[in-house]
Amino acid sequence: MIVDHLKPPYYAVIFTTIVTDTLEGYAETAERMEELAKQQKGYLGIESARAEIGITVSYWKSLEAIVEWKNNVEHTEARNLGREQWYKKYQLRICKVEREYGFEQ
């Protein structure tokens, strides 16, 4: 789903990934992480698409909210599994959203 208009400034985490061939447990964990993220303080929304590469963008009220989510124990364990098994390569970018524009037919 597209995350509808939010009021800048707020933060985005752009997580771009290439996965391996050993994806046991990956889908379940990704789903669980989305569920957990939604319970975090300062969570604003998430957008995700996968084709040749995967792009997941999560939106947060503040940098503090992102750090708290990073420090979540279950999330830390999932990240370790990700590096050990699921991700061939990833890039993670932390951004401040300064402006936004929407369109709907």
Place this chain on the structure above:
Amino acid sequence: MIVDHLKPPYYAVIFTTIVTDTLEGYAETAERMEELAKQQKGYLGIESARAEIGITVSYWKSLEAIVEWKNNVEHTEARNLGREQWYKKYQLRICKVEREYGFEQ
């Protein structure tokens, strides 16, 4: 493709879309826009994935580079076609990338 490490601060444009069923000319135009963007001053890279929704993230040296790309005539025509024919809905976010982390097996 994943855009490899760039040196913050720089800018990201997160373009999230839901397309219509009338996609005549869409793929060609998307490809042409990517080609054109690469020729723009201040262009750093592009990442793209489409599943239920499409997410395209383009990276730029500065806000000025993003404004110049926005004002490109062919790009403006493509955006108009996009709103008339191809996009049911989109959200566009302009962000300053403050930090980034990479991983590769």
